[in-house]
Amino acid sequence: MELDDTLRALLTALGIGLMIGIVRERMHGGPQTLAAGTRTHALICLLGCIGWMLGSAAFVVCLLLVGALTIAAYLHTARDDPGLTGEVALLLSVVLGGLSVDHASLAAALGVLVAILLLLKAPMQKLSRELISERELQDGLMLGAAALVVMPLLPSEPLDPWGTVSPVTVWRIVVLVMAVGMFGHIAQRLFGARWGLPIAGFFSGFVSSSAAVTGMGQSARENSEQTTACASAALLANLASLLLFLAVVGTISPVLLRAALPSLGAAVLALLLVSACLQWLAHRSDLVVAQSSGRAFKLSQALLIAALIAGVSLLAAWLGERFGSAGVLVTTMLVALAEVHAAAAGVAQLQLSGTVPLDVACWGILGVLSASSLAKIVLAFASGGMRYGLQVAAGLVAMPCAAWLGLLLSN
Template sequence: MDWEQATQSLPAALGIGLLIGAVRERQHGNATTLQAGVRTHALLALMGTVGIAFGQAVFLVVLLAAALLAWSSYRITARADPGLTGEIALLLTVLLGGLAFDAPELAAALGVVVAILLWAKAPLARLSRDVISDQEMRDALLLAASALVVLPLLPDEAIDPWGVLVPSKLWQIVVLVMGVGMLGHLALRMVGARWGLPMAGFFSGFASSTAAVAGFGRGSRVAAVLVGPSASAALLANLASLMLFAAVIGTTSPALLRASAWPLLAAALALLAFSLLGLRHVKEEAVPRTATAKALRLGHAVMIALVIAAVLLVSEWLRQVFGQAGALVGATIAALGELHAAAAGIASLNASGGLQLDAARWGVVALLASASLAKSVLAFASGGPRYGVAVGAGLAAMVAGAAATTWLVPA
């Protein structure tokens, strides 16, 4: 038995027991059914540390004794308080006391988490019973199953002869589309549409601006007043995507990024300006804070992934048939489905000398135009005419700004 180690672990165990016991005491201090408070939990934590110091056999005896105490406590309080939280807390205190012997920092951190969960009884109950609807719970479970169950089972290798269709990558698009829809739904519920949707849009753009355009388009159908904030969210998602676009180009070809800096800046300013236009006439009190539609739709997300897969196949076929010229055309077509992959292709051609700098600059504009065309069509399909016009106008302004600056400012 290492008594020096045990002595160092005892303060952590004592702190864990006192903290958990204090929370239990505060929550049930006036109740006659409270069987374990500050002193009991502190003693149980110390028992756990001392027991593990003597060996695993002694610790198991201590844990069994705590389980018997928890069982006795439940028999006494079952009619007045049928919950098992207090009894589970007893056992956790002993386990954390034993963990403190070998990993006091981890045990202390877990003790704080346990105390927070015990303290948050009322807010968590209100969240699960009153705030979250049955439909939102079903949508959250569907999203979790898609990301944590289906995605790990899909192969990471291409299933086509050209190596462009990777099932796991395509399903990631499905998960992203559903995730963006859920993110926008939660932002609408928590912050309101005027600012919640644009915030959600910008951050979702770092994952997939295409998914954002589709997700916020579907959300805009809930109410007419949501069209403006949803379009602004989609444009801000494209602003975030444009930032990633520039980063991809800079990583592959720094010279091309320097030559395209002003066009990219003009494109970003155009997106920002049009996104602000969608918010100027929206009054927060007129916006519904509770969405009535589903937070996500699996069929909608799968359809988008299938369209992107078709675009990738066509672009790769062009590259195989027509070589370098086909690669440029293929990259432009690929931008219909995946802008950043197309950007890497253009930048690689420039870095390897297969594409002159001036042509590469116009290639960047062509990629933006191709992606904007695809997203505009998607905006009309997912959100209807008003949403499609708003998003299409912002994307067209982005392309126009980039093209005019490329023409006026030499490389």
């Protein structure tokens, strides 16, 4: 090892030890029982670094010696401080000191992370003991298991003869619906129902407006006094989806976007107007400030929505194979019931390749928008009930109607 590398490793280890030690001394309640402070952590980090330079056997010996000292320190201070945080931090100092020899940047980053975790003792205790309820913890664990345990185990190969739907695709929809519900629940807890729901709704729309409509519908069913706010948030999700719709069409076929821009611009204005009216009505109600006490999502409804979308995709694939190019636009409309951006991309690609004329493609784009609105209206009634469904339908009907009117007036 060159002299520069050696100095860098030693300085990195020293910096990590000083940083962790300072945080330990600042955050510890009783300095009389503090077994390892700034100097001890700095020396331990340097010991780990030097031990690793001497070889793996020397490092193991250093680690065992520090482990023995840590056990002795814990036995001495256990009555006054029964926690293990300080002991674990001491062992980590040895490991990070050794890691700084070969991976100084990684060791420094991990050292900062350890210091942050030590510094956030009080906020993390408040979060886990006071802010998060038992039900929210269960929902978070269920979402984590669905995304990180179940989804990686599912096969990605399609199971149907048309190669359309795979188990991992269907489950991804389930996770999206659950995640949107959780996102809305967290935003409402952080910002209140007045601003948390609109924020959560708009940004959820960039991921999946169908999932946002369903997630907000679940919130409306759990808290009926917030139905109008949830409906406004669902329409804001569709506004974000419509903006992404414009970007997808424009990326594939700028000519088609320019031709359909008056109608799509009218759709944006109509949707924004209805959403703003609902938001104004929600703000007038004092009931909106109530915090959500229900579940963040319902797994059964997420499974149902995923099954419906998968069924529509299978039907569209079957019709496309049976009728070929003659029914390509009809098939695209059916695809829009499940995924509006994929359908819009399909129409734009057909126009770009010359398969469909420009004027027909404009009608196809609005047909895709109308089919998607119809599907989301059904989801709104199914997930949120009559009142929520009617309010969401007001915006989702106004959007394609304004688009068709804009297209007729521009011709």
